[in-house]
Structures are given as structure tokens and as C-alpha cells.
Amino acid sequence: MKKTVFLDRDGTLIIDKVYLNDPDQIEYLPDVFEALVLLKNAGFQFIIVTNQSGVPRGLVTIENLDETHRRIRKEFERHGVEFVGVYYAAYSVESEHPMRKPKPGMLLQGAKDHGVDLSKSWMIGDRVSDVIAGARAGCKTVLLIGTEAVPKDAPEEARPTIYADGLLVAAKEILNN
């Protein structure tokens, strides 16, 4: 059973271009490689879990989505970091599909496929739906500061274990937790 960091994609690993359909437009956020190397050296494996409602909207093709993920994996591998899994939920924003965050389906599937110890694992994302999905899967959670705030009256599952200003800070906080 492996401790794992589940990572949102847009706004967490790469700049959120809102329905990125062109793999040439991938732009990595600051220090993301260094952050994952730190966590890798501490024994974590990595899984990407990303909502892609642009697919059912016809704004993102599966071919381009797959190519985008192939390139992201390759670039991280160049830095010595492997994603054991990349899961996407190609369902509309209105969908109640169990794989679409804030539902935990992608994390639970990833856990099943890759022998994850969810109680020792983390979900990192820039939206409250990432936090909720992580909490529902039984993980600790990081909300990256800047995209979305947690409403004052939000339920417990929407409150992250840690707030962090960027992935490198998140990685260091996880190692201290």
C-alpha cells in the first residue's frame, strides 16, 4: 500500500487555460518539478485527477487531451517524476457522475488500480471541489491559494488540512505534517 499524492491538473500543475485543447499551450506553474521531486524522495507516488468538462462541450478532443497528458508525463519524467496514473472525468459541469470531482470516484479508482493507502495520502488542488473529493476519499487535503476561497459556512469536508501558496509550499507543508 503506497502513500500517494493526488494532483489536480489545471491551476495546480499547469496554468489553467480554460479548456486547453492545444498541447503546445501547456505552461507549467512555478516550482512544480522541484515540489514533486521532494515528495517523491519522501516516498510518495503520484496520480493526476482532472475534470475535463470541455470534452462534452466539444471544446477539447480526446486526442488532444491524451496528447496533452502524454507530454505532461514526459516532461515530469525528464525531471525524474512519474505519474502512475492520469484520470480524467469528461463529464459536463451539471453531471452528477461519480468520477467527476467533488465526487471521489477518480481517487477511489486510482487507489484500487495503484495500491494506494488513502489514509496516508493527500489531494492537492486549487478548487474547493478538489478538497471535497479528497476528503470524501479519506485523504488529507491541500487547497492552493488564489483560485477559490472556502465559504465561511462551508461544511467540514470543504475545509482543507492545509492552505498553501503554490505547489512547492504545499510539498514542504506535507513533509512537515
Ligand SMILES: [Mg+2]
Ligand atoms: Mg484546478
